[in-house]
Amino acid sequence: MTGKATRDAYGEAILELGRDNKDIYVVDADIGKSCKTVPFSQELPNQHVNVGIAEQNACGVAAGLATCGKIPFVTTYAVFGSMRMSEQIRQEVCYPKLNVKIACSHGGFTPANDGASHQGVEDMGVLRSIPGMTVLMPADFYSAKKLVKAAAAYNGAVYLRFTRDPVPFIYDENAEFEIGKAVKLKEGKDVAIIANGDIMSVALKAAEELEAKGHSVRLLDMHTIKPLDEEAVNTCIEEIGKIITVEDHNILNGLGSAVCEMVAEKGKGIVKRIGIRDQFGESAPYEYLLEKNGITVDNIVKSAERMFQ
Amino acid sequence: MNKNDKAVMLREKARELRKTALTMIHTAGSGHPGGSLSAADFMAALYFDELNIRPEDPKWPDRDRFVLSKGHVCPILYSSLALREYFPYETIYTLRKQGSILQGHPDMKVCPGVDISTGSLGQGLSTAVGMALAGKRDGRSYRVFCLVGDGECQEGQIWEAVQSAVKYELDNLVIIVDNNNLQNDNTCDVVMPTGDLRLKFEAFGCEAYGIDGHDMDQIVEVLDTIRESDKKLPKVIVGKTVKGKGVSFMENVVQWHGMAPDKEQFATAIKDVEEVTV
Numbered sequence: 001m002t003g004k005a006t007r008d009a010y011g012e013a014i015l016e017l018g019r020d021n022k023d024i025y026v027v028d029a030d031i032g033k034s035c036k037t038v039p040f041s042q043e044l045p046n047q048h049v050n051v052g053i054a055e056q057n058a059c060g061v062a063a064g065l066a067t068c069g070k071i072p073f074v075t076t077y078a079v080f081g082s083m084r085m086s087e088q089i090r091q092e093v094c095y096p097k098l099n100v101k102i103a104c105s106h107g108g109f110t111p112a113n114d115g116a117s118h119q120g121v122e123d124m125g126v127l128r129s130i131p132g133m134t135v136l137m138p139a140d141f142y143s144a145k146k147l148v149k150a151a152a153a154y155n156g157a158v159y160l161r162f163t164r165d166p167v168p169f170i171y172d173e174n175a176e177f178e179i180g181k182a183v184k185l186k187e188g189k190d191v192a193i194i195a196n197g198d199i200m201s202v203a204l205k206a207a208e209e210l211e212a213k214g215h216s217v218r219l220l221d222m223h224t225i226k227p228l229d230e231e232a233v234n235t236c237i238e239e240i241g242k243i244i245t246v247e248d249h250n251i252l253n254g255l256g257s258a259v260c261e262m263v264a265e266k267g268k269g270i271v272k273r274i275g276i277r278d279q280f281g282e283s284a285p286y287e288y289l290l291e292k293n294g295i296t297v298d299n300i301v302k303s304a305e306r307m308f309q
Numbered sequence: 310m311n312k313n314d315k316a317v318m319l320r321e322k323a324r325e326l327r328k329t330a331l332t333m334i335h336t337a338g339s340g341h342p343g344g345s346l347s348a349a350d351f352m353a354a355l356y357f358d359e360l361n362i363r364p365e366d367p368k369w370p371d372r373d374r375f376v377l378s379k380g381h382v383c384p385i386l387y388s389s390l391a392l393r394e395y396f397p398y399e400t401i402y403t404l405r406k407q408g409s410i411l412q413g414h415p416d417m418k419v420c421p422g423v424d425i426s427t428g429s430l431g432q433g434l435s436t437a438v439g440m441a442l443a444g445k446r447d448g449r450s451y452r453v454f455c456l457v458g459d460g461e462c463q464e465g466q467i468w469e470a471v472q473s474a475v476k477y478e479l480d481n482l483v484i485i486v487d488n489n490n491l492q493n494d495n496t497c498d499v500v501m502p503t504g505d506l507r508l509k510f511e512a513f514g515c516e517a518y519g520i521d522g523h524d525m526d527q528i529v530e531v532l533d534t535i536r537e538s539d540k541k542l543p544k545v546i547v548g549k550t551v552k553g554k555g556v557s558f559m560e561n562v563v564q565w566h567g568m569a570p571d572k573e574q575f576a577t578a579i580k581d582v583e584e585v586t587v
Contacts, residue, residue: 046446049477057435057469064439067374067417067425068447072439087429088466092436096417096426 009144011036059088078120107161108248125253139200188216192236206300323353329388345385378433395422431464460492475514522548
């Protein structure tokens, strides 16, 4: 497999951004090494703050910096960034509409051997519930770099979810991304697969397998789960009516839920959600955890075939 | 203005602030009078003497910042802003009403002079740290004043924030503790004793002072001392105060943490505040 981790993309993108714009800040909470902000802290110490193991304070400090015109990226793991400081994000970032980014690594099952305490499987749902929050999860290294830059250019609260391990390249460095606009990786008419994040490569393989069996598949990279690209989802409902969502996140409140909400409001179409079956992970290989929850090529293909019957 | 005249002027301002806050809460029919009154003397000293602010230009980049971490006592902040003419005085009658700039807890988006939205306890001090840090890094000379409650110091995040203020040598940060020893449910001593807060802040590495938070001479003096200090440490003033200060039936009574005076109580309260010798 040729690929790189999206957390590495964050580390590179934030350094490039910081060099160009002295208002870009990184607020770390002692896991800069894991979140790839060490080069930033070394080269741009005046734009770096490390508050130690104190995520709630990190968020508040970032909010204070933002009132003074800074563009802070609070950097930690998805679990802590979404839950340990969720009320701070709500009160001090989203409610006053401040320009703070929450950039988190180790989303989903990817910190596999660390076990359940470090696997951020509810983060997108938590963040999606806060008014005004934008929620992004890039699918590969190149899209991650571009989306970090898009987040920096966007005036408002953004949650970015990265993951630990290398993932295959889906795009190349020339690909363009817009917050809130899904990328159509395949145009098709029998079934729509809507996926995001590291799991995109699994969804892509499933789409190819279905195509090899003679089915026409539409594949969307829904890198922004909020605001959801309603136009892209509506088109899937209108033109296809059969949708499979795939995500490395709890089946509740993430991408699948967001799509289901639209389908329910539309009153037509069917959705099969593939994701974490409302359970915690454990220390185990990433592939095992995906397998246990049916987040596999095989399950996506079978789910599609069931829809065709 | 000599020192004595200044203290007399500030006491008179504190009286105006108390009357305005009580009027506001009475009109709204809800709000937090106890902690508003205990903080009134500090607020008078800040808004009528110490803070370098321009009410006509609320977002002036070099202004001193004020963070009301104990956001529920916003009536005393709104009173200060009204009397400093950030908005028309009559606005005070809209507290907590639909569409008002005076939300039940401060909202920076709608109220001029509010530097950060607060209301969830323990969080404001972290934002003050961010503001002070930005000021240092940008080479600006403004200072950041943050009012916290003693009960609020039960929140762990307060101490996270203090640690970071000490680490980054934020001598432009002034933390004022309204040490009235009462909180929502009971006295702090009963609910969760906070101990000697001055010693705690000192142990965390701050330059901390303990004063009588209703003695205007002491307030002015400690603010002078802090302004002149060359120690690269965050400054802390722990002011011993009385919850409900100035209103006979509210002083040290837990229930007046979050209750509005009715018509009769309001009349007595205003009379009490007017009768206090300054």
